[in-house]
Amino acid sequence: MKQLFIDPFFAVGLALRLLLLFAIAPTAATIWYAPFIDSSLSSFSLDPWRVFLANGGDAAAFPYGYVMWLALLPLSAAAKLAGLPVIVGYKATLLCADVAVMLLLQRIINCTSRLLLFAYWLSPLVLYATYAQGFNDLIPVAILTLALLLIRRQQFALSGFVMAAAISAKMSMLIAVPFVFVYLANNWAFSADAWTYAKGLLLGVAVWCVPFLASSAAMAMLFHNPEIAKVYEAALPIGSGFSIYLVPLAYVLVLYAEWRFRRINFDLFFATLGIAFLMVVIFTRAAPGWYCWIMPLLVVHQARGGVQAIVLSAIFSVAFVCGSLLIQLLSASGGDAIQIGVWSIAVGEELGRHLVSLLHTAMAALGLIMAMQVWRQSVAANDFLRLNRKPFIIGIAGDSGSGKDTLALALGDLFGRRTVTQLSGDDYHRWDRQKPIWQVMTHLNPAANDLEAFAHDLLALADRRTIQSRHYDHASGKRQRPTRIAARDIIIASGLHALYLPICRARYDLSIYLDMDDELRRHYKIRRDSGERGHSVEHVLASLEKRAKDVARFVRPQGRHADLVMSLQPIHPLMLAGDSSISPRLKLSVLTRKSLHEMSLARVLVGVCGLHVDLEIDDDAEAVMMTIEGETGPEDVRLAATMLFPKIIEFLDPKAAWREGMLGVMQLVILANINQSMIRRLI
Numbered sequence: 001m002k003q004l005f006i007d008p009f010f011a012v013g014l015a016l017r018l019l020l021l022f023a024i025a026p027t028a029a030t031i032w033y034a035p036f037i038d039s040s041l042s043s044f045s046l047d048p049w050r051v052f053l054a055n056g057g058d059a060a061a062f063p064y065g066y067v068m069w070l071a072l073l074p075l076s077a078a079a080k081l082a083g084l085p086v087i088v089g090y091k092a093t094l095l096c097a098d099v100a101v102m103l104l105l106q107r108i109i110n111c112t113s114r115l116l117l118f119a120y121w122l123s124p125l126v127l128y129a130t131y132a133q134g135f136n137d138l139i140p141v142a143i144l145t146l147a148l149l150l151i152r153r154q155q156f157a158l159s160g161f162v163m164a165a166a167i168s169a170k171m172s173m174l175i176a177v178p179f180v181f182v183y184l185a186n187n188w189a190f191s192a193d194a195w196t197y198a199k200g201l202l203l204g205v206a207v208w209c210v211p212f213l214a215s216s217a218a219m220a221m222l223f224h225n226p227e228i229a230k231v232y233e234a235a236l237p238i239g240s241g242f243s244i245y246l247v248p249l250a251y252v253l254v255l256y257a258e259w260r261f262r263r264i265n266f267d268l269f270f271a272t273l274g275i276a277f278l279m280v281v282i283f284t285r286a287a288p289g290w291y292c293w294i295m296p297l298l299v300v301h302q303a304r305g306g307v308q309a310i311v312l313s314a315i316f317s318v319a320f321v322c323g324s325l326l327i328q329l330l331s332a333s334g335g336d337a338i339q340i341g342v343w344s345i346a347v348g349e350e351l352g353r354h355l356v357s358l359l360h361t362a363m364a365a366l367g368l369i370m371a372m373q374v375w376r377q378s379v380a381a382n383d384f385l386r387l388n389r390k391p392f393i394i395g396i397a398g399d400s401g402s403g404k405d406t407l408a409l410a411l412g413d414l415f416g417r418r419t420v421t422q423l424s425g426d427d428y429h430r431w432d433r434q435k436p437i438w439q440v441m442t443h444l445n446p447a448a449n450d451l452e453a454f455a456h457d458l459l460a461l462a463d464r465r466t467i468q469s470r471h472y473d474h475a476s477g478k479r480q481r482p483t484r485i486a487a488r489d490i491i492i493a494s495g496l497h498a499l500y501l502p503i504c505r506a507r508y509d510l511s512i513y514l515d516m517d518d519e520l521r522r523h524y525k526i527r528r529d530s531g532e533r534g535h536s537v538e539h540v541l542a543s544l545e546k547r548a549k550d551v552a553r554f555v556r557p558q559g560r561h562a563d564l565v566m567s568l569q570p571i572h573p574l575m576l577a578g579d580s581s582i583s584p585r586l587k588l589s590v591l592t593r594k595s596l597h598e599m600s601l602a603r604v605l606v607g608v609c610g611l612h613v614d615l616e617i618d619d620d621a622e623a624v625m626m627t628i629e630g631e632t633g634p635e636d637v638r639l640a641a642t643m644l645f646p647k648i649i650e651f652l653d654p655k656a657a658w659r660e661g662m663l664g665v666m667q668l669v670i671l672a673n674i675n676q677s678m679i680r681r682l683i
């Protein structure tokens, strides 16, 4: 923040503002807002609208609620006390709101100070609407921006309360409310929070808005406001004197587009809300102050869209100022001449109207181009939507007891049940445990499994189709009745042969082979099969021996095809001696064939998780081998993930369960690979 204030361009913007503040006495502020505030300072009442009207004030002067009034009072009162005109306090309040909007946007958008200064602080749009014209829209915009920041920070009740304050400051901020509810309903992480938000909003309405509704003078001033009717002016006649109103129509369509996202993140919500404001503004004969409503969108667009967006936004802003000036100069002469001081160029009423219409058309065209750019950049390229269209598929193969289910569960607990579909290879064993065929065949033989059905179901899920699958119950050794498995955004296909068929391998976005140390696997398998699957220790040992040939023949070769080979080993083999109930300390080696993030990953594993990491990169950088040792807790792993992949974190379940130790590290490594696969898809 400090950097922002010491930047020379901040000083330039501030100087321009002060110059405009001193040089111009804006009409709206002079004839409406300042007299209203002055009236309530002279004879203070909790119903300032009544007092103002009773004293013969203009009914158009202050169609705003308590929050606008309260926001304007302190500095206006200070000005009056200091013997200055009230309008000085009014203008000082606008300056404060202006700085507040900029600082809040910086928190939401996270862009450089320089960009923010160019996109916002030096924007001709803000300078003209606020300081040359005196409109107070930056006050509700500042409050709305605060409400949006609170949503981003997941402080929903407070955000609702603040949103009601924004509406009280200016009723048009109501535009944002349906968008917030659709965002909360469509963001699976927050759907339960919609009610929390609603409670905050209701409380805010009770505090900020109900007293206003109870004042008949306030209501009279609100309904006297000619601005409200403007949104119905753009209309398509449909005969018999009826019309279709274009602004409400465009608004509903943008809201529908947001609802259709099914799954939405904050960036998408922010972009669609900005587009909704843009639609209202460009299709209405809007007062210059309304253009301040789209400033958050313009700043985000410039921050994300690069030079093209900056140029378009600049053209849009300059066109807006020229258009508004022309309209003002025309209306000063009654509409048939462009009047500048004593100079007057006659254009005739018809040409004057034509010129203004042309300017509105240019503004609408630029606005629509901008909306399309925002759509392309924020909406179409958003990873949330990409996952919506094409699920991310992870294949996990490995020998029995190598930890496939454990890992799949750990990933499922990260992304959440509503995001993940698990497809287990065990459900495709051809025969129940009791069948005599197992005397001559092991489960590791591909022929013992219906791999064709496995591949078929994987492809169906990848195509977002629901499948029917019969779960293999390890407690009874029998396959269950078929159940429906729905396709979700992340599909985890695990099994002894998950990487066996080329058609499956080709479909995975990330393929993993678990190559657990043999002794460790034996240790775990004995513990699990005797504890959970009803086998005797002798049976497990005999089966391990019987399976050894098939492991070498059918399972291990799959490791060659994996993007990631993970191998858990005990720190010391002696740790496994004797008692099968002990949990040995582990180390993990990871071979990555699609390397990208290993350096930063290693740095964070050391710096944040306190682990020891060895990194080996082969000469042609085709593979990276990382060996990781030490103890770490779930909180450290979570922190490491937040630092490394802030974007991916949005995909996770709000109650994402991070594991401790090496399993947590495996979660992190896989997240790094998912992140990287997504980056590759974007390229």
Ligand SMILES: Nc1ncnc2c1ncn2[C@@H]1O[C@H](COP(=O)(O)OP(=O)(O)OP(=O)(O)O)[C@@H](O)[C@H]1O
Pocket: 398, 399, 400, 401, 402, 403, 404, 405, 406, 407, 426, 496, 524, 525, 528, 568, 662, 663
């Ligand atoms: N990363 C790990 N950390 C600690 N324990 C693990 C880990 N992975 C596996 N285990 C232990 O090994 C046992 C076997 O793991 P799991 O059931 O996940 O293997 P699997 O590959 O799915 O086996 P199967 O193919 O036979 O179903 C688990 O019960 C668990 O106790």
Ligand SMILES: O=C(CO)[C@H](O)[C@H](O)COP(=O)(O)O
Pocket: 399, 400, 401, 426, 429, 433, 443, 473, 474, 475, 477, 496, 533
């Ligand atoms: O290798 C295995 C799993 O990958 C199991 O041995 C196979 O699924 C059979 O299970 P169970 O022993 O419970 O009948």
